[in-house]
Amino acid sequence: MTRKANPSLRPSRTVAPEAGDLSIGDLAREFDITPRAIRFYEMEGLLAPRRDGQRRIYSARDRTRLKLTLRGKRLGLTLSEIRELIDMYETGRDERPQLERFLAVLESHKSALEQQRTDIEAQLAEIAAFEKRVRQQLGPRRKAAG
16 A cells, blocks of 8 residues: 655745755854754854744855854854854944954953963963972982882
């Protein structure tokens, strides 16, 4: 007996595909990230794909936003900083305020990184001093045992 496909189970194409449409898998492969990460960025309001039932359809705009998000993450920016900068850019107004805000965020982040570097260098110097002391204490014992 041949079963007919249940029309209610067939995927519907309620959303007409547009040039440049991407699936979550397409974006994940292109940017070498997981679909879960993409869904997380969507949940955080950084991406807003169209829906075709349960299927997410990402536009060229979403691709650009993801690219900028990942670039911001590499720079160490928070997701809220990234969202603010991307949203400012998309207003279509004068980009000077966005550039000034971006510069302020970069300067703040750079300052924090420089402080971390100073702290790390101080910790490394302290470790080196302890290593030297411990090696000096171990020195005579090593010779006596050998």
